Amino acid sequence: MSEAYRIIGTARFGGILVVSDHASNRVPDDIDLGIDPSLLDQHIAVDIGVGAIGERMAARPGIAAFQANASRLVCDVNREPHAPAVIPIASDGHAIPGNALDHVGHQARLERFHAPYHAALADLLDSAPPALILSLHSFTPHLATSDRPRPWQVGVLYNQDDRAARIAIPLLEAEGLIVGDQQPYSGKVLNYTMNRHAEADGRPYLGIEIRQDQIGDAAGQAKWAERLAAICNEVALKLGE
16 A cells, blocks of 8 residues: 555456545645545545445455545546646635645645556556456535536446446446436546546446445445446456457
């Protein structure tokens, strides 16, 4: 484990790797974001539920989890290093005054979190190429800055490579779920980690966004871990045919 990432379980050739860019709400002791600490339990700081789901999935044979080990408010590793939101100065209507950094401070934050996260993920994928990457995120049922409803219980996101998505969507729908195809937002817009580590190298991946009220407690997390393990195995098998 490092302060930028952690690996749970053992990554295996031909297995499944669960990647969660926003799994943690941890803020290192030497970083002061200047916000109310209660915000660290909200969606602006962490993808609620996905860390626990990744842990549960990684307890199964053939599945490992690679998770960010710092809050997205410290450094959002699913943004391009030059993007303004990589170290956000505001999120969903909340100012993050501790992120108003000068150039030196900004670069130091990237070198401390963003660069090692992506270097470690690249090494892991090269050393144990999976049959499928599950890019796992969660989304809030309602943004404070928007009146638009988010009825989808789960979304499937992708950029150019929709191989896994086309297999997974009907499997999720067969579970009786309201499934968003490129909802609640498009994977063509916010897909940096998978663009870099999957699409760029032709590695198949499945981008999943679960609505946070589905996975806010242990029972929901256990249910979704079981569901996703089964679906990912089926997707991987079909991709290999």
